[in-house]
Amino acid sequence: DAGVIQSPRHEVTEMGQEVTLRCKPISGHDYLFWYRQTMMRGLELLIYFNNNVPIDDSGMPEDRFSAKMPNASFSTLKIQPSEPRDSAVYFCASSDQGRTGTATDTQYFGPGTRLTVL
């Protein structure tokens, strides 16, 4: 398996523009997670899905952020409008909790998308 795939790897945009980050989880995994990493706040969970359904979005910073998972092999994280403070590395991760359970599952992370908002 190719692992978790994220695109683009780097995104530079101007304030006010819409940004869409994409993720393809590992085939067969039933959980998908979106994280954000900054120097100030470290790695934070934004939202996660179980079988394509959003379960907990309490980490989404504000209404400008939205995430969807239309099918088991694709998810998007959208920021509209983008602001300079959204600059960060965004990671997608997936896991197979249906097999292992919540406390013992392994999350597999993608390479991340480095977002710069000017």
Place this chain on the structure above:
Amino acid sequence: DAKTTQPNSMESNEEEPVHLPCNHSTISGTDYIHWYRQLPSQGPEYVIHGLTSNVNNRMASLAIAEDRKSSTLILHRATLRDAAVYYCILRGPNNNDMRFGAGTRLTVKP
């Protein structure tokens, strides 16, 4: 949520063992102890996890104190490729919010 405490940084020489400590004095009976690491410019990767007994895998060993209030990740022979930030995380049965904290930045000297 139970919290973990790790040193900000540690140094090791190549080919020597490394012991990375983690304190988790408020751990609950159902919390598993997980370790992840993040190499430069990469996403975090799983290292090892355990509940009560010591655990070994091809990457590392995990030594868990008898009272479970602390644990130690052991890299038996550090290589330059082990230079990374190591995170100690507690996971409960219904907790999908992995709190990564600041972790320990391991530097390996040749």
